[in-house]
Amino acid sequence: MNAENGYNLVSVCFADSVLRxxxxxxxxxxxxxxxxxxQFLPASRAPGYYLQSVQFLGRYLCVLGDNLGMTSSEQEATAFTLVCCDPDDPSLLALQGPNGDFLAITSGMVAPYGPGGGKVQMSSFSELAVLRLQIAQPSA
Incomplete structure (x- = not known):
């Protein structure tokens, strides 16, 4: 499941807040x-997908307690299950971790900021966990 330039995961609760x-x-x-x-890569040791950064190839999203981080080890990467949130709009999904919690953007951004901001964490399912999958545009 990959587009040439990867995907953006955009919050549906916070306009234009994108996972980074x-x-x-x-x-x-x-x-x-x-x-x-x-990029979504099929997980090798569990059902689901690893999320790999397109900008930082070989760096994978991993769950660290209730928080998220990055690892260079596929063994430490978290396999996420993609959960469809609206059968009429397959671009709306949630990422469920192996313990049943969901990746959620719990506070968003209202303007560009160099190092990013907002808060991304694992939590029980709510509207904060619903993301819009968008095909990423090529970098300039």
Whole structure:
């Protein structure tokens, strides 16, 4: 499940707040750029998908307690299950971790900010966990 330039994962609760990484930290950014692009790779040791940064290839999203981080080890990467949130709009999904919690953007951004901001964490399902999957545009 991959587009040539990857995908952006955009909050439906916070306009234009997009899941991002700097290769180490996971948060969100207002608007999508190269650090907000993700690939979905089939998990090798569990059902689901690993999320790999397009900008930082070889860096995978991982759950660290209730928080999220990045790892360079596929063994430490978290396999997420993609949950369809609206059968009439397959671009609306939630990412469920192995313990049943969901990735959620719990506070968003209202303007671009270099290092990103907002809060991304694992929590029980709510509207904060619903993301819009968008095909990423090529970097300039």
């Amino acid at each position: 990484t700097d290769g180490h930290m996971v948060n969100c950014q207002y608007g999508a750029g190269p650090w907000e692009r993700w």
